[in-house]
Amino acid sequence: MIEQLKGMLDQVREKQPLIMNITNQVVIQQTANGLLALGASPVMSSHPEDARELAQVAGGVLLNIGTLQEAQLETLLEAGKSANKAGIPVVLDPVGAGATSYRTNAVNKILSEVKISVLRGNGGEIAAVTNQHWGMKGVDSVGQGDVVQLAKNAAKQLDMIVVVTGEKDVISSPSRTLITENGTEMLTRITGAGCVLGSVITAFLAANRESDPIEVCTAAASFYSVAAEKAMERKPKGPGDFEFYFRDALYELSEAEWIKQGIVTEGGTV
Numbered sequence: 467m468i469e470q471l472k473g474m475l476d477q478v479r480e481k482q483p484l485i486m487n488i489t490n491q492v493v494i495q496q497t498a499n500g501l502l503a504l505g506a507s508p509v510m511s512s513h514p515e516d517a518r519e520l521a522q523v524a525g526g527v528l529l530n531i532g533t534l535q536e537a538q539l540e541t542l543l544e545a546g547k548s549a550n551k552a553g554i555p556v557v558l559d560p561v562g563a564g565a566t567s568y569r570t571n572a573v574n575k576i577l578s579e580v581k582i583s584v585l586r587g588n589g590g591e592i593a594a595v596t597n598q599h600w601g602m603k604g605v606d607s608v609g610q611g612d613v614v615q616l617a618k619n620a621a622k623q624l625d626m627i628v629v630v631t632g633e634k635d636v637i638s639s640p641s642r643t644l645i646t647e648n649g650t651e652m653l654t655r656i657t658g659a660g661c662v663l664g665s666v667i668t669a670f671l672a673a674n675r676e677s678d679p680i681e682v683c684t685a686a687a688s689f690y691s692v693a694a695e696k697a698m699e700r701k702p703k704g705p706g707d708f709e710f711y712f713r714d715a716l717y718e719l720s721e722a723e724w725i726k727q728g729i730v731t732e733g734g735t736v
């Protein structure tokens with residue numbers, strides 16, 4: 467199946483889309499560095515007027531609620547609405563949804579006022595947003611269960627593409643599901659691996675507007691997981707080395723090498 471995704475990485479590197487990120491304080495730098503390594507162009511914003519204007523010139527917008535403050539919710543909403551007007555993709559990362567009702571309520575408000583293209587979260591976060599049974603410990607997912615069914619239910623309920631990350635990434639639309647099987651447990655030992663993936667998905671969407679969005683999200687998740695495997699091949703001593711090698715891999719990994727190593731399967735219809 468992965469052959470169908472060929473060309474999507476090169477599109478990102480050719481078009482170098484401008485990605486506006488309203489993200490959390492923990493991962494701002496990792497996100498900007500990850501996007502630059504990939505070949506996209508990052509800009510961060512934290513003021514409603516600034517975000518509204520930037521969304522008119524960006525190729526895609528990433529909304530992440532990881533360290534939400536009251537004033538930031540307005541920025542997220544303004545950015546999302548402005549992106550909707552401009553007709554560009556909006557990716558929402560509901561970091562820590564379910565850990566507190568403050569976070570869950572903020573996500574629900576964004577979902578009710580902004581047309582979201584893709585929701586990206588770990589199992590616990592996606593379950594919380596869609597009232598399914600799972601477990602959360604702070605911003606980490608600790609649930610165990612049928613992640614494919616979780617993603618399918620969420621996509622159907624929200625009528626959008628949902629990317630549930632974890633040992634496997636499950637990418638589901640209301641009518642189709644794809645699964646990526648690559649990656650490494652070491653990704654859970656660095657902060658923001660999921661948050662940066664949200665921005666990488668936004669960059670792939672911005673650069674591949676003519677392609678099927680579920681396949682574009684799958685390409686982003688698959689490329690990212692194979693890049694992590696490439697970092698492990700360099701035998702990092704721990705998370706510190708790994709983070710550097712991973713950034714190198716986002717920069718170095720070619721379309722051909724990614725397609726050769728990537729494992730993507732169909733998860734059946736919903």
Ligand SMILES: Nc1ncnc2c1ncn2[C@@H]1O[C@H](COP(=O)(O)OP(=O)(O)OP(=O)(O)O)[C@@H](O)[C@H]1O
Binds near residue numbers: 649
């Ligand atoms: N056990 C695992 N084995 C392989 N890959 C994993 C594993 N757990 C997570 N990943 C990968 O790590 C990346 C981040 O996914 P994860 O579900 O950990 O996000 P997250 O919990 O939202 O992260 P964060 O909140 O730190 O940004 C994804 O690319 C996912 O495929």
Ligand SMILES: Cc1ncsc1CCO
Binds near residue numbers: 561
């Ligand atoms: C650790 C942490 N806390 C809030 S956001 C964040 C980054 C990973 O989600």
